[in-house]
Amino acid sequence: MDRDTAQPDVDAFPGPNGRKWVEFHGANAAPSEYSHEFVWDITREADGPFVTDVDGNVLLDFTCHIGAAPLGYQNEKITAKLREFDLVEPMKIAGQDLYFGAGPTPEESAVPGSSHLMEKLTDVSSQYGMDTVFLSNSGAEAVENAMKITHDYRAPSKYGITFDDSFHGRTLGTLSLTKSKEVYTRHYPEISGIETMPFCADRGCTADTCDCGFFAGGGSQLRNSLSPEGGHINPDEIAFLTLEPIQGVGGYRFPSQEFMQEVADVTDEYDIPLVVDEIQSGVGRTGEIWAADHYPIEPDVIASAKALRVGATISRSEIFPSEKNRLGSTFGGGDLLGSMMGTFTLEAIQEHDLLANATRRGTQATELLREDTPDYVEDVRGKGLMLAVEFDTPDRRAAVVAEALDRGLLTLGCGKKTIRLLPPLDSTEREIELGVSIFLEAVDAVGASAKAA
Numbered sequence: 001m002d003r004d005t006a007q008p009d010v011d012a013f014p015g016p017n018g019r020k021w022v023e024f025h026g027a028n029a030a031p032s033e034y035s036h037e038f039v040w041d042i043t044r045e046a047d048g049p050f051v052t053d054v055d056g057n058v059l060l061d062f063t064c065h066i067g068a069a070p071l072g073y074q075n076e077k078i079t080a081k082l083r084e085f086d087l088v089e090p091m092k093i094a095g096q097d098l099y100f101g102a103g104p105t106p107e108e109s110a111v112p113g114s115s116h117l118m119e120k121l122t123d124v125s126s127q128y129g130m131d132t133v134f135l136s137n138s139g140a141e142a143v144e145n146a147m148k149i150t151h152d153y154r155a156p157s158k159y160g161i162t163f164d165d166s167f168h169g170r171t172l173g174t175l176s177l178t179k180s181k182e183v184y185t186r187h188y189p190e191i192s193g194i195e196t197m198p199f200c201a202d203r204g205c206t207a208d209t210c211d212c213g214f215f216a217g218g219g220s221q222l223r224n225s226l227s228p229e230g231g232h233i234n235p236d237e238i239a240f241l242t243l244e245p246i247q248g249v250g251g252y253r254f255p256s257q258e259f260m261q262e263v264a265d266v267t268d269e270y271d272i273p274l275v276v277d278e279i280q281s282g283v284g285r286t287g288e289i290w291a292a293d294h295y296p297i298e299p300d301v302i303a304s305a306k307a308l309r310v311g312a313t314i315s316r317s318e319i320f321p322s323e324k325n326r327l328g329s330t331f332g333g334g335d336l337l338g339s340m341m342g343t344f345t346l347e348a349i350q351e352h353d354l355l356a357n358a359t360r361r362g363t364q365a366t367e368l369l370r371e372d373t374p375d376y377v378e379d380v381r382g383k384g385l386m387l388a389v390e391f392d393t394p395d396r397r398a399a400v401v402a403e404a405l406d407r408g409l410l411t412l413g414c415g416k417k418t419i420r421l422l423p424p425l426d427s428t429e430r431e432i433e434l435g436v437s438i439f440l441e442a443v444d445a446v447g448a449s450a451k452a453a
């Protein structure tokens with residue numbers, strides 16, 4: 001398959017083999033969050049955003065596995081580097097308990113490992129003075145460790161601040177910060193002291209125009225809650241304030257500069273560690289390495305995962321506890337392949353100028369998506385290739401996802417009535433044009449049908 005000429009080609013979706021795989025999988029798997037009955041056939045042709053399923057359907061994947069496969073499938077930018085690596089056993093190692101290298105010295109290493117990944121991560125986070133990393137296995141662990149280190153740094157502290165509609169993971173600790181769907185949290189015990197603030201729902205929001213409830217009472221709810229006169233939270237007892245610079249699961253919500261400025265001012269004023277969750281928005285997705293780079297904020301801790309292939313909590317050395325054994329994880333960053341792919345991904349972003357590409361292709365996509373959209377498209381928004389189209393109703397959104405799939409385009413819902421589009425960071429002009437034209441056909445088809453009425 002050649003991505004320069006490939007086209008989506010769908011016979012029936014899901015096909016008979018897809019159904020068999022889903023049934024086989026479901027026989028033993030706990031119900032979870034499978035978004036489509038798309039079954040990738042890892043033995044068949046794929047290139048960049050194009051992928052073949054177990055029925056031979058060729059699909060254009062604008063989900064990038066929710067950002068966890070940032071360059072799509074079989075991407076030569078990664079596979080060429082991986083070919084240099086002969087598999088070793090054990091490949092999954094106790095990497096937080098034992099060191100490893102691929103040659104006599106780090107400089108002569110045949111391939112990069114977790115030490116190189118941490119070096120790269122501090123390079124791309126040096127604008128925030130960050131020089132230290134703790135590697136883990138997942139996004140939730142990256143956030144959990146951010147909670148732990150900031151609790152230590154600010155000890156004794158008893159509060160943490162989160163925002164409405166946020167998603168920070170599904171471990172019990174991170175669920176206490178997750179305020180999106182109720183199904184994630186119902187009946188589970190919460191850690192104490194978590195205070196929730198309104199998240200900015202309007203990217204043009206100012207103190208004068210705000211109707212999300214953040215700016216209120218002549219200041220902001222955040223500022224007022226910490227005020228010595230009338231506030232109910234002692235700022236000295238706050239371990240962290242955490243936010244997604246752009247909310248993912250909550251609906252690809254882009255906050256206003258003024259909202260971010262207020263968050264920055266308040267956290268600065270009281271020295272509250274600002275933890276940004278970049279698990280969905282980071283590693284180049286928005287046209288900057290971190291979405292935080294678009295805003296007037298100075299994070300103290302960055303939590304990353306997904307596109308990085310491992311979890312990472314990145315910060316300044318003084319924020320991490322110095323005591324041995326205070327942090328740990330058997331496999332954290334010790335999956336040789338995960339660390340290597342994370343490093344190769346960061347290298348590919350630099351070597352192929354993919355931040356600029358994401359910005360260019362994102363602008364192309366939003367311009368095309370905004371052309372002649374019908375009334376029931378309420379908003380088209382994006383930064384880089386973190387793109388969203390919001391509809392008037394959840395049913396309309398679901399119908400568009402289904403119509404797009406029938407035409408061979410994989411998309412994903414988020415929030416209540418929004419579709420998110422995450423094309424690969426190295427998408428070409430042709431791929432964006434193709435994907436958007438299929439998407440707009442699906443939008444038209446839904447408008448013409450009774451499905452969403």
Ligand SMILES: Cc1ncc(COP(=O)(O)O)c(C=O)c1O
Pocket residue numbers: 138139140141143167168169170244248249277278279280281305306
């Ligand atoms: C913003 C954000 N934070 C945290 C997580 C949790 O990551 P993981 O599923 O790797 O634990 C996710 C996953 O979707 C996410 O989008």
